[in-house]
Amino acid sequence: MLQNGVSILHDNARPHTGAPVVALLEKYGWKRLKHPPCSPDLSPPDFDLFPKLNEPLRGIRFPNLDVLNEEVSRMIRELNKDGVLCGIQALPKRWRSCMDKQGDYIEGL
Known part of the structure; x- marks a missing residue:
């Protein structure tokens, strides 16, 4: 590349x-x-990180922002350790697909 x-x-x-x-x-x-306006398809945190954080954190109430920050940071370190955060590697394919579809949303890629 x-x-x-x-x-x-x-x-x-x-x-x-x-x-x-x-x-x-x-x-x-x-x-x-080129970057289509308002395209979550091309932001690795939007299509890779946030969905992986949503499930394990769903429904948990945190007493304050410090505790929330600690837990999210811990989860990101854990995901990185396991090598499952690979959004940046997927970006070229997603960008090409988004451009081919003239900026339309490409869920499920």
């Missing part, structure tokens, strides 16, 4: 699409990949 140069995928937020950022990316020859 790195033989083809750098490709960057970021959402359409104003800081990412502003003229200074676009000019800098072009200066370094970085290819900007």
Whole structure:
């Protein structure tokens, strides 16, 4: 993948699409990949991490944000240890599929 140069995928937020950022990316020859508006299909936390955190944490009430933060951090470390967080590897396939479908939602990929 790195033989083809750098490709960057970021959402359409104003800081990412502003003229200074676009000019800098072009200066370094970085290819900007298209990103459909409001696409959870292309955010690894949305399609990979959050679904894996939802099930074990569903229905649990945490007494405060510190306890919640500790538990979520522990779960992320556990998921990473087992190697099940692989969203970044799935991103190229998801991006191609999303572009082929002109930005339509691609649930179940």
